[in-house]
Amino acid sequence: MKSSNIPEVKLGIIAVSRDCFPIVLSEKRRAAISAACAAKGTDLYECKTTVENEHDMQKAVAEVTAAGCNALTVFLGNFGPETPETLIAKYFDGPCMFVAAAEGDGDMINGRGDAYCGMLNCSYNLGMRHLKGYIPEYPVGTAEEIADKIAEFVPIARTILGVRDLKIITFGPRPQDFFACNAPIKGLYELGVEIEENSELDLLVSYKEHAGDPRIADVCKDMAAEMGEGHYYPDLLTRMAQFELTLLDWAENHKGSKKYVAFADKCWPAFPSQFGFEPCYVNSRLASRGIPVACEVDIYGALSEYIGMCASGDTVTLLDINNSVPKYIYDEDITGKFNYKLTDTFMGFHCGNTPSCKMCSDRAVKYQLIQHRLLEPAGSDPDFTRGTLEGDIAPSDITFYRLQCDSEGQLRAYIAQGEILPVATRSFGGIAIFAIPEMGRFYRHVLIQKRYPHHGAVAFGHYGKTLFEVFKFLGIADIAYNQPKSLPYPTENPFA
Secondary structure, X not given: OOOOOXXXXXXXXXXXXXXXXXXXXXXXXXXXXXXXXXXHOOOOEEOOOOEOOHHHHHHHHHHHHHOOOOEEEEEEOOOOOHHHHHHHHHHOOOOEEEEEEOOOOOOOOOXXXXXXXXXXXXXXXXXXXXXXXXXXXXXEEOXXXXXXXXXXXXXXXXXXXXXHOEEEEEEOOOOOOOHHHOOOOHHHHHHOOEEEEEOHHHHHHHHHHOOOOOOHHHHHHXXXXXXXXXXXXXXXXXHHHHHHHHHHHHHHHOOOOOOEEEEEEOOOOHHHHHHOOOOHXXXXXXXXXXXXXXXXXXXXXXXXXXXXXXXXOOOEEEEEEEEOOOHHHHHHHOOOOOOOOHHHEEEEEEOOOOOHHHEOOOOEEEEOHXXXXXXXXXXXXXXXXXXXXXXXXXXXXXXXXEEEEOOOXXXXXXXEEEEEOOOOOXXXXXXXXEEOOOHHHXXXXXXXXXXXXXXXXXXXXXXXXXXXXXXXXOOOOEEEEOOOOOOOOOOOOOOO
């Protein structure tokens, strides 16, 4: 997904060398990594300054900064100089990954670099200086192996860059009795995320000011082309296009000192009657271009969505962990065809915020059944409760995840990989049948036990590895996942 709301990573590499080791060893190994990256299609700026001391460090940081690099690989081609190499992370304005060279050049006398040892001291010194450096699961490797680690670092760096330059814009307080969407904003500031909280009236005023906007006609045409004839309400297009332009202009005019934006908006109960439609379809369109709009003023849902977009390079969605799968559907369409227990499955649902590109071909703009029951006269045709994007979400691999600040102000996260099954839901809304191994235990001993809200972010693919590394780098100490049966949760009854 190409989006101006998500960072582009320009990665550089700086080689370091301890002065009692041959500097040529680091330089030769750095060049081999650069060549391996080029062969794998990874763009990498090779810094020609090799760092042996603090003056070299300053020169190298200036060189990669001038080259436009916003993320770095610090490469220990040999043991490495502990102070200068770690100070790179202090003076370079971007995430730094630290990796080290494996031996294997043939000469184990003058060609032995001892970077395996140096990596230990590098980590120790980063800790002493309270500097953040990303260290992969196994940070030592050959040129080809380091090139693979660099490629894996790109989405991690992209996410870190995005989060630190993100502003979340909200409209309205959390709906009554939706306390699950309410969380302390203290955790946002700890991550470097800015927040701007506004009234629904601010949004309504801006929306009315966009009436007659000359761009509306083109947005209407784009909406009609996206959905296809018979899959939208023609009389709603102008209102929805006006709202889309309202949000896009607000994002552009309210970024302030930040580069990227996510929204968390109140979408009921007052919204549809005052704006004349449900905002779900417009929200889905913004998400498809890299600007998440979380429902029900779910601030950490918006943050989670944005993190998933950066990590996956693709659009995401936010769904309720909504209802169990009826046994008759399980018996008819799942058992014997897929290797999942009934308790491994559930339905993820929301009113229609999932991007249309992730839904089955019969998706359409419809009306919100629950809001219609609540807000419009019984037996009447839907009017202002129209505007949701409904249909089954298309089958794919998925990662269900969330970053949350709990009631005590502590950040925590969960990640669970699974899939959307190619099974009809027989239901309404933007919805799908999800299957996650050991979901029943995960539901009880993570989601319930750790008091997570009902909203979960969904990335369309298996991105657990990247998300886990991102959350670690962000300093999240509690990262839960769907543990296999052989690994009980601390609160799981061993006698059950």
